[in-house]
Amino acid sequence: MKAVISLVLMLYATAGWAATSAPHDAALETRYRLLISELRCLVCQNESISDSHADLAKDLRNQVRVMMEDGKTDREITDYLVARYGDFVLFRPRFKGTTAALWLGPFILVGLGALVLIYSVVRRRRRAGDVPLTGGEQQRLRSLLQDVQGEGKG
């Protein structure tokens, strides 16, 4: 990766004579766009630093660009920002102790819901099959059956 970037940077440097304000190379630009859309702006919180017009977002975009041009990997850049602003700066925070509830919570809730559902369905079905009739119900059943038999004869 580093080799590629330095190659790209070298090419960029040689192109410098042609156009001093030449655009950054496309691969780096794509990486840059992608990364800044993954980073949260702490001022506007629901915006990425790519979308935000806050001053801090501008500074952080600049910082990301400088670090990329220095040949830093995405991981190194996000590590740098997490060390300063915390996991909150990432829209998709890394999985670790403090973020486990965030990542696993929904699955645990769905799992619990499924357990409750299965439990209650099984219970209901079993109850429908197993519960014996009370004395009164037995009597009523018998008299109904007799009525039916009586009608059959008549």
Add this chain to the structure above:
Amino acid sequence: MRARSLIPLGIFAALVALLWAGLYLNPREVPSPLIDKPAPEFVLPQLQDPTRQVGSKDLLGKVTLLNVWASWCAACRDEHPLLVALAKTGRVNIYGLNYKDTRQDALRWLNDLGNPYLVSAFDEQGNVGIDYGVYGVPETYVIDRAGIIRYKVIGPLTEENLRTTVLPLVRKLEG
């Protein structure tokens, strides 16, 4: 059977309690990962004398408040009288980090409103601000003798947070 029928009510009550508590949280206060870590090193020109420098090494040896401020920051104006009063008591060293300001505006501010700072560092580009994870000026860091950040107030100091949190912590760190 009766106890079972209370379960949905219990779940509902728990949810209400959770959301109720959420109403009183401030989403703008993002806990800093720098708490209990060494204060990031820096060396910057002094605000009042560009030929001299001030740095993180100057903060060592005493419990210090590092207050991030700027003349363009409205909330800084609210907390400023408190800092001036606190500086007068001499209970704690207060250093300033003048963040993304112009020297002229910052000096006028100190001139007009009083200067509670032993020294203010002049962070014109905001690079030291990034190292300290500054995202909402004013911010105040409580740094112990060994240069470890122990607490961070995000937003203005108030009489209340000084009395209940910052000053007791300073006293404890001075031990």
